[in-house]
Amino acid sequence: xxxxxxxxxxxxxxxxxxxxxxxxxxxxxxxxxxxxxxxxxxxxxxxxxxxxxxxxxxxxxxxxxxxxxxxxxxxxxxxxx
Numbered sequence: 219x220x221x222x223x224x225x226x227x228x229x230x231x232x233x234x235x236x237x238x239x240x241x242x243x244x245x246x247x248x249x250x251x252x253x254x255x256x257x258x259x260x261x262x263x264x265x266x267x268x269x270x271x272x273x274x275x276x277x278x279x280x281x282x283x284x285x286x287x288x289x290x291x292x293x294x295x296x297x298x299x
Contacts, residue, residue: 222296225253225278226270231262234288243275250279262288272299 227241238257242250253271284290 220276222298223273224270224297224299225273226295226297227254227280227292228265228269228295229282229290229292230265231260232289232291233262234285234290235259235261236288236290237283237285239280239282241269241271242279242281243273244277244279245275247277251275253278262290 225241225243227239229236229239237259238255240252240256241254243253244250253273254269256269278294278296280292280294282290282292
């Protein structure tokens with residue numbers, strides 16, 4: 219994430235449900251720190267508003283929990299704030 223210090227996540231649920239998602243950061247791809255956790259029960263179809271967080275690490279990842287038949291698209295966007 220060289221040159222960036224803010225990460226924004228957005229996602230669309232086309233079908234099924236999203237139980238939770240977690241935005242994490244790491245400098246070594248082994249030790250991850252939580253930036254944002256959201257544990258709601260969203261049921262599609264819907265577009266979830268973006269979630270943003272300040273990030274100081276080199277890498278970010280998103281982990282989510284959903285039912286096995288869900289169709290979900292997600293995006294991670296980086297910027298300098």
